[in-house]
Amino acid sequence: MTPSVVDPRLVAALEQQLRARDDALRRGAHQVGWKLGLGNRESIGGHIAVGYLTSETVVPAGSTYAATEDADLHADTEAVVALGTDVASTSTIREIADAILTYGAALEIVDLARLPGEPESVVAGNIFHRAVALTTWPDAPRAAPEVTVSVNRRGRQAGLWPGDVPERIARAAELLGAVGERFQAGDRIITGSIVQVPIGIGDEVVAEFEGHASIRLNVIARGAGRSG
Helix, strand or coil: CCCHHHHHHHHHHHHHHHHHHHHHHCCCEEEEEEEEEEEEHHHHEEEEEEEEECCCCCCCCCEEECCCCCCCCCEEEEEEEEECEECCCCCHHHHHHHEEEEEEEEEEEEECCCCCCCCCCHHCCCCEEHHHHHHHCCCCCCCCEEEEEEEEEEEEEEEECCCCCHHHHHHHHHHHHHHHCCCCCCCCEEEEEEEEEEECCCCCEEECCCCCCCEEEEEEEEECCCCC
């Protein structure tokens, strides 16, 4: 693929974000992988955005997330891939597809409260990320399985598994290369929202990936329990 020029504002925002990642690693967290941001609020120069995932915010399926009262919480269902080999900014789409070792599903909790200084502040703040539950399966999903999410067993909303995951990773690899990073073997990558729904304290959220997995998370008030 032809390399693109990454907007310096995006590079600076990602560098700020990764300083927070490095602080988490110094606290004893370990790197889990990355998240891709495809929304308008994190878009700078029309480029895909990237956030980090560490063990501080990865929670088991079926567990709880403790939220603050002022959060504008939403739940995102997402496709996940785990890499068996490194992916660099120069990797081809075929090389990236071959680098995918396993597939999986994610239910991510994000806080979409408005921030001063958007979109740079969104990227610097790790693209709304608060928590994520992950599953893994060994085989590629069948063509475009349905992905659904429901809140308190009501309001089921549906979307389809994305068909351009390697292309998304290629664009994200360009950005990581601009800050001296790369996707590495073992990284798990959540690849952008398929279905997004608003949630609040007291809600039970269930994501279903047709024929593959189901993930449940409960949202509680901070102070009422612990996430994880």
